[in-house]
Amino acid sequence: MKILVLTAHPDLNKSRINRSWFEAFAETDDITVLDLTRVGGPAMSFNVEEQQQLLLSHDRIVFQFPFYWYSAPPVLKAWQDQVLTYGFAYGPGGKKLVGRELVLAISTGGPEDSYHAGGYNNFSMDELLKPFQQTALMTGMTYLRPFVFHGLAVVAEAAMEASIATLLAHIQDPELNPLIKKARMDKLLENDAELAARVSA
Numbered sequence: 497m498k499i500l501v502l503t504a505h506p507d508l509n510k511s512r513i514n515r516s517w518f519e520a521f522a523e524t525d526d527i528t529v530l531d532l533t534r535v536g537g538p539a540m541s542f543n544v545e546e547q548q549q550l551l552l553s554h555d556r557i558v559f560q561f562p563f564y565w566y567s568a569p570p571v572l573k574a575w576q577d578q579v580l581t582y583g584f585a586y587g588p589g590g591k592k593l594v595g596r597e598l599v600l601a602i603s604t605g606g607p608e609d610s611y612h613a614g615g616y617n618n619f620s621m622d623e624l625l626k627p628f629q630q631t632a633l634m635t636g637m638t639y640l641r642p643f644v645f646h647g648l649a650v651v652a653e654a655a656m657e658a659s660i661a662t663l664l665a666h667i668q669d670p671e672l673n674p675l676i677k678k679a680r681m682d683k684l685l686e687n688d689a690e691l692a693a694r695v696s697a
Contacts, residue, residue: 497555498554499555499668500553502557502559503530504561507533514562516656524668542575547579556597557637558600560601563605576631585634595636595637596637598637600625608644641672643663
């Protein structure tokens with residue numbers, strides 16, 4: 497599985513955690529990583545054909561970004577507006593991304609318990625990330641469970657360091673795709689009558 501990570505951070509050199517993730521991705525086989533801020537420059541302008549070819553040459557696409565005002569930094573929106581074009585990603589003939597996977601890798605300043613009904617952010621991360629899920633659905637991609645690192649404002653350095661291995665395992669897991677996991681479970685049930693009986697009980 498070839499993975500493309502699109503990193504959207506205004507200044508990776510000043511990042512506490514996204515820079516560490518970016519560097520780990522860059523050192524991992526079968527992962528291509530792109531700093532969209534560097535590539536797009538101050539004008540946030542992208543070579544559309546080049547970016548589209550990158551998408552077509554990878555199986556799983558990762559959007560990596562810090563959560564800014566309940567969304568991504570502007571450079572990711574600029575990339576989406578320019579690259580996910582009519583006739584390529586949607587509309588007549590726009591089936592080029594069908595079958596690929598999309599997963600988000602996100603850091604937040606607020607703690608996990610703030611992203612719930614009754615918390616000070618009021619909504620769950622799944623609810624707040626619906627626009628990205630709809631983007632995946634619109635383009636025929638499979639939206640996968642996101643990786644969210646919470647509480648960056650107060651978290652210990654050791655926890656940030658530990659997140660690197662956890663994130664790498666997350667985005668490289670074939671069974672992050674629920675269809676693949678379900679197919680494995682179905683096969684297990686076919687071959688294990690006792691297990692199938694327990695599941696159906």
